[in-house]
Amino acid sequence: MIGTLNALVDRIEAAAGTELDVADFARAHGTTEYHLRRMFSALAGMPLSEYIRRRRMTLAGAELVAGASSLLDVAVRHGYGSVEAFARAFRAVHGISPADARRDGGPLRTQPTLRFRLSVEGRSPMDVTITTAPELVLVGHAVEVPLIHEGVNPHIQQHIAGIPAEEHARLKALSDAEPAGVLAVTGDTPPDAPEGTMLTYLHGVSVQPDAEVPADLDAIRVDAGSWAVFTASGPFPETLQNLWAATATEWFPSNPWRLRPGPSIVRYLEFTGTHASCELWLAVEPA
Template sequence: MIASLNRLVDLVEDDLTEELDVVSVAASLGTTEYHLRRLFSSLAGMPLSEYVRRRRMTVAAAEVVSGSGDLLGIAVRHGYGSTEAFGRAFRSVHGIGPGQARRDGGPLRTQPRLRFRLTVEGADPMDVRIVTRPAFRLAGHAARVPLVHHGVNPAIAQHVGSLPPQEHLRLKALGDTEPRGLLAVSTDLDPDRREGTELTYLHGVAVTDAAEVPDDLDLVPVEAGSWAVFRAAGPYPDTLQAVWAATATEWFPSNPWRLRPGPEVVAVVDRADDFSTATVELWLPVEAG
């Protein structure tokens, strides 16, 4: 997978002025767009689209400052149809417009070319199992919330906190299949995992087709397939977020599995009364790579 990511970076660099056909690139590398985007954003710390934009504006800035041609010509060479569109993209990266950059020489924000390397760690073995599940459903209360990479997500906390205590008991009684217990479900996520983009969050349980689901609950159908189940315990939600990061940096690069589209599910196996610590299982939909 590391080699595939470095090849992706090479292809980005080969033609920064053209839109990258990620679907075709992924197919040529023997993987999927979904997996490639997810691993890139997790390891690079930014979405692929953001990296391309930063690299494009880094190269363009050198041309602007050197005075090589008029601004319209530079804009067109970098895939923009007008100086206005180019100026907006330039300013979003560098914080100043191309005219000021040419006049004052900066300040400019440079995005170095990425190079991925696999660091051999593995001092702490990961508790993971692969399970194959038939199709099932997720039933509960859904809401659209912004993606937050670190710490507590206020929108999710407000959503779950608004439910009366008896509703949690009702949901737990409804669940009749794995993953067991009350679940935190994230689905419909942005492919690049950009912070602040919206996702659908569902607080609920897993149910079979035989379960009678009340009309006041939202339903998310889940296709049959394999799941990588990561188990961890510690401060919540920090431990969960650390495990998520470790799946990208350690587990996927060294195992013959890749992510497939589907909901990400967190099952709370055990927790402190104040939820400061918890034992959780992170369920990620996977397929053989």
Template sequence: MIGALNALVDLVERDAAAEVDVAGFARAQGTTEYHLRRMFSALAGMPLSEYVRRRRMTLAAAELVGGAPNVLDVAVRHGYGSVEAFGRAFRAVHGIGPAEARRDGGPLRTQPMLRFRLSVEGSVPMDVTVITLPELVLVGHAARVPLIHEGVNPHIQQHIAAIAPEEHVRLKGLNDAEPSGILAVTGDIEPDAPDGTTLTYLHGVSLAPTTAVPDALDVVRVEGGAWAVFSATGPFPDTLQSLWAATATEWFPSHPWRLRPGPSIVRYLEFTGTHATCELWLAVEPE
């Protein structure tokens, strides 16, 4: 996977104006677009689309500062059909317009070319179990919330706080399938979505496919397949977020599995508000 990501970066560099065929590239690398985008985002700290935009604007800025006489020519070379569209993209990255950059030389926000490297330490073993389950039927109370990669998500906290205590008890009583207990389910989001992107968060439980779903509950159905279950314990939410990152940097590059489309599920085994023992469930398939 590290080699595939570096090859993808090289492809972006090769033609600043071309639309990157990520799906075709992923097939040629023996993986899927979904997995490739998720791994890029996790390791780079930004979506692939954002990296491409920043990199194009970095190269465009270098041309303008270097004396390119025509802004339209620079815009076209970097995939834009008009000076107006190019100007909006340029300003979004650099905070100034192309004409100002050419006249004043900056200030500019440079995006260096990425290079992925795998550091193999192996000093901290990861507690991982891969299991296969039939169709998952996840039911509970769902809300649309913005994605926040780091720190506590206050929108999710507000959603959970609005659920009555007796409803938590009722949900636990409905649970009759794995994963057991109250679950935090996030889904309905692009694989490389940036912060602020709206996603579906469901606070609920898992039911057997044959169990009738009570009225007034939201439902998320997931096709049967394999799940990689990662366990962690420590300060919340830092430990969980570090665990998510470690799956990309340590586990997936050294195991013959890749992510398949599906929500991520967190099962809390113990939770005090500032400390948690939990499991992160990720839908996977063999490479």
């Protein structure tokens, strides 16, 4: 995967302002667009689409300062059909207009070309189980919340706090399938969604596929397939977020599995508010 990501970066540089067919590139490298975008986002710290935009605007800024081409020529060369659209993208990255950049020479924000490297030192052993599960039916109380990469998500906290104690007991009583117990389910989001993207969060349980779902509960159905189950224990939420990062930086590059579309599921084995022992369930398929 590391080699594939570096080849993708090289293709982006060679493509210049032309549209890159990420799905075709992924197929040619024996993977899927979904997995490729998820791994790029996790390792680069930004969505693939954002990296492409930053690189285009970095090169465009250099051309404008050099002054050899007209504003329209620069816009077209970097994939924009109008000066107006190019100017909006340019300002979003650099904070100034193309005209200001040409007149004053900056300041410009540079996005260096990425280069991915893998260093696995084995300092943090990962406990992982691959399990095959039938169709999952996850039922509970769902809410739309913004994606937050670091720290506690206050929107999720507020959602859970608003669920009465007796409702938590009711959900536990409904749980009759793996993964057992009350679950934190994040609905399948775009593979390279930026922070702030709205996603579905469900506080609920797993029930049998033929179970009758109460009318007042939300339900998410997930196709049968394989799951990679990672276990971790430590301070909350840092341990869980570090585990997420480690799956991308250590486990997937070193194992013959890739992500498939599906929600992520967190099963808390023990939770005190500041410390958690949990399982992270990620939908996978053979690479």
